Amino acid sequence: MNSAIHLTVSRDTFAIDGTFTISRGSRTEAQVVTVTLSAEGVQGWGECTPYARYGESLDSVCAQIQAIEGALADGMDRIALQSMMAPGAARNAVDCALWDLEAKRAGKSVWQLAGLSEPTSLISAYTLSLDTPQHMHEAALKNADRPLLKIKLGGDGDIDRLQAVRQAAPNTRLIVDANEGWSADDYDTLAPIMLDLGVALVEQPLPADADSALAGRDRPLPVCADEACHDRHSLESLVGKYDVVNIKLDKTGGLTEALAMRKAAKEAGFGIMMGCMVGSSLAMAPAHLVAQGADFVDLDGPLLLAEDRQNPIVFKRSDMQTSPASLWG
Numbered sequence: 001m002n003s004a005i006h007l008t009v010s011r012d013t014f015a016i017d018g019t020f021t022i023s024r025g026s027r028t029e030a031q032v033v034t035v036t037l038s039a040e041g042v043q044g045w046g047e048c049t050p051y052a053r054y055g056e057s058l059d060s061v062c063a064q065i066q067a068i069e070g071a072l073a074d075g076m077d078r079i080a081l082q083s084m085m086a087p088g089a090a091r092n093a094v095d096c097a098l099w100d101l102e103a104k105r106a107g108k109s110v111w112q113l114a115g116l117s118e119p120t121s122l123i124s125a126y127t128l129s130l131d132t133p134q135h136m137h138e139a140a141l142k143n144a145d146r147p148l149l150k151i152k153l154g155g156d157g158d159i160d161r162l163q164a165v166r167q168a169a170p171n172t173r174l175i176v177d178a179n180e181g182w183s184a185d186d187y188d189t190l191a192p193i194m195l196d197l198g199v200a201l202v203e204q205p206l207p208a209d210a211d212s213a214l215a216g217r218d219r220p221l222p223v224c225a226d227e228a229c230h231d232r233h234s235l236e237s238l239v240g241k242y243d244v245v246n247i248k249l250d251k252t253g254g255l256t257e258a259l260a261m262r263k264a265a266k267e268a269g270f271g272i273m274m275g276c277m278v279g280s281s282l283a284m285a286p287a288h289l290v291a292q293g294a295d296f297v298d299l300d301g302p303l304l305l306a307e308d309r310q311n312p313i314v315f316k317r318s319d320m321q322t323s324p325a326s327l328w329g
Contacts, residue, residue, distance in 0.1 A: 015305065
């Protein structure tokens with residue numbers, strides 16, 4: 001694929017259904033960047049969510065994307081993109097748009113182009129944002145029929161919150177996400193209690209720049225790297241500290257690197273979690289391909305929104321269906 005590609009970059013806002021809160025703050029809308037690539041009468045598109053935790057903003061991501069407009073016009077392909085842009089949200093949107101464009105021009109599905117097995121539906125976690133124990137109990141009660149709940153924690157009162165959720169959803173599998181909100185001593189104190197409450201995994205309990213305290217530490221509750229994990233180059237530094245890695249397209253810089261990272265992580269002995277930022281079905285569609293066979297799937301972004309793209313991915317409660325061709329891929 002080497003003909004000129006026309007680039008369009010837009011900013012889109014999707015209202016969140018209520019307020020989404022983690023240890024770093026709250027928000028009521030998801031602000032994303034949409035990339036559309038046009039060539040030979042067809043269009044491919046992709047979505048990314050700039051994340052301030054990684055030094056990204058809507059302005060910086062849009063500027064990064066627009067900076068490669070000339071290269072795209074000269075026929076730059078997905079392989080060249082990997083060395084032209086650093087991992088992150090900007091490359092993700094372009095990479096996924098290139099996959100979509102390539103598939104449409106070839107008259108094939110992305111999974112076929114990537115040499116993958118045909119994807120199937122998956123059970124995704126549903127996230128309960130950080131709140132008071134009472135409010136989290138009420139939220140869990142409304143979602144007690146879901147097979148997997150992800151609980152946002154990260155401070156004083158975490159056990160009270162978790163006990164309230166467990167009381168409301170006694171039969172649901174639980175994972176917790178501290179978003180770097182604990183210390184090593186917190187982990188040692190909370191892990192056995194959480195195991196007793198049936199928690200299967202904790203995401204990023206310690207700050208990424210202080211996770212050396214996990215090295216060689218007894219980890220009765222499996223620990224998943226999120227903020228400490230970006231692409232394949234992150235994996236070596238995670239050995240001995242984490243049991244699972246959370247792959248997100250906005251961290252890897254797109255589907256291309258995410259597929260390679262999944263393979264490398266498995267070979268290194270890590271369990272796989274496929275996660276997402278809060279975004280629309282367009283962001284979840286390529287992630288769904290990487291999530292095939294994952295130990296944990298957390299692609300509930302669209303479920304947290306009050307509105308979504310046209311032709312969205314269908315969720316039958318927590319059962320995430322495959323992406324319609326009219327959306328992506």
